[in-house]
Amino acid sequence: MKNLFFPIVLAAILALLALVPMFVDDYGLGLAIGVMSYVALCSSWALFSGPTRYVSLATVAFSGTGAYTVAALADHLPFYAILAAAALVGFVASLVVGLATLRLAGIYFVIFTFGLAEMVRQLLTWYEVNISGTLGRYIFVDVEAYQIFYMLLAIAAVALAVRWWMDRGRLGLAVRVIGDDEVVARHAGVDVTRVKLILFSISSVFITLVGAVQAPRWTYVEPSIVFNPTISFLTLIMALLGGASRLWGPVCGAVPLFFLFEWLSGRFPDHYSIILGLLFIGIVFLFPEGxxxxxxxxxxxxxxxxxxxxxxxxxxxxxxx
CATH class of the missing domain: 1.20.5 (Single alpha-helices involved in coiled-coils or other helix-helix interfaces)
Structure with missing residues (x-):
């Protein structure tokens, strides 16, 4: 019965959340989509960063790539085919980035992932201005808001299921050893680079899909919108608050903080970034493990x-x- 506890709880939560679009208005559905997007982002981010303790700020690099994939292919392919293409793009990009960076650790990895998002933003800006002759793109896809909510719900559920499955097997044990001490993991026979690359790729594909699914909600995208570094920091803060090393931690951090940040951005738009930084410092000092x-x-x-x-x-x- 203990082995069935998580599937039963997850199925019950999914059944309840599936009813949300039926009982809320357009504004409420918009909030539900916002919450679910960060639940999916945090759960996906924690697949890699939670057990390995690698703090990645590349979240917006992959989610923005997913959004731009939709913008580039919206006039050529059906939406679900575009999602498959976005997942493939995210997978290939994660392999390239992972092979180049996963030998880094600590602050060097953090700096590189932050710089990666900025590099992608600058490259796309240059391409749009100098090659395509415009700064952004319009997205016209026949997708309803409730469909976006259900797709985000599915991504979050699959990410949680993968984490649960991983924690119960050899991969989860290997990742936990890597998170505690990579040197010990190597001496114990763990292929550290391969394990990290696998998890980083899975996490990145989910994050890319979140960006692709949300893209139709924006209608118009440009690099400054989809590659806003605030997305990476919000994902990080939410996951750390709940506890990135815990299965339900990212969910517990994403839901309350999303509503708090919505309220703060509306009440204190000029001081929002300062408050965000102070909250991040407070969470690190008061709740280091979530x-x-x-x-x-x-x-x-x-x-x-x-x-x-x-x-x-x-x-x-x-x-x-």
């Missing part, structure tokens, strides 16, 4: 405290007897 890990620690503390009290009570009763 909220779920903190709750687990508190729960274990309470259980141990109760056990100690019961033990002391039993000892006292034996002495009285």
């Amino acid at each position: 909220v779920l890990a903190r709750f687990e620690q508190l729960w274990k503390h309470l259980v141990h405290r109760k056990d100690r009290k019961n033990l002391a009570k039993e000892v006292s009763n034996e002495r009285l007897a």
Whole structure:
């Protein structure tokens, strides 16, 4: 029964969320799409960065690539064929980037992934201005908002299912060893580069698909829109708050923070970036392992405290007897 707990819970959540488009108006559906997009992004990001502890800021590079793939092929292929093409583009790009960068670690990897997104944005800007003669592209695809919601829901569900499957097998064990100490992992016989490349590719394909699925909602895309670095930082903050190393951590971080950021961006548009930076610092210092890990620690503390009290009570009763 323990092995079926996650599939049962996931199926119940999916059944409930599938009813959302039926009971909300257009504004509510727009919010639901926004929440689900970050749930999918965070769950996909955590597939690689959670267990390996590699902090990637390349999220927007892949999601933006997915959006631009849709913009480039919207007039030539059906939407679902475009999604397949976007997944292939994301996979190839992840292999190229992974082979070139996954030997880096720590701050060097963070800097490179951040620079990767900016490099892609600048290259596309140059291409649009100098080759295509325009700065952006219009997207006219016959896709309804509720379909976008269901596609994002499916991506998030598959990402969670992959993480659950991975944690139960040899791949999950290998990745956890890599996250603890790569040198130990290499001496234990783990092909560190191959394992990291596999996870990075899977994670990147899901992130690319999220960008591709969301593209019709924008109607008009340009590099400054789809390659906004805020997307990478929001994904990082949400995943870290919930706990990237936990299965449900990214979901628990994405849902409340999305609504908080929506409220902050509406109330404090001129100070939003400052507040975002302060929140990031606060999360790193207060919840280094995530909220779920903190709750687990508190729960274990309470259980141990109760056990100690019961033990002391039993000892006292034996002495009285």
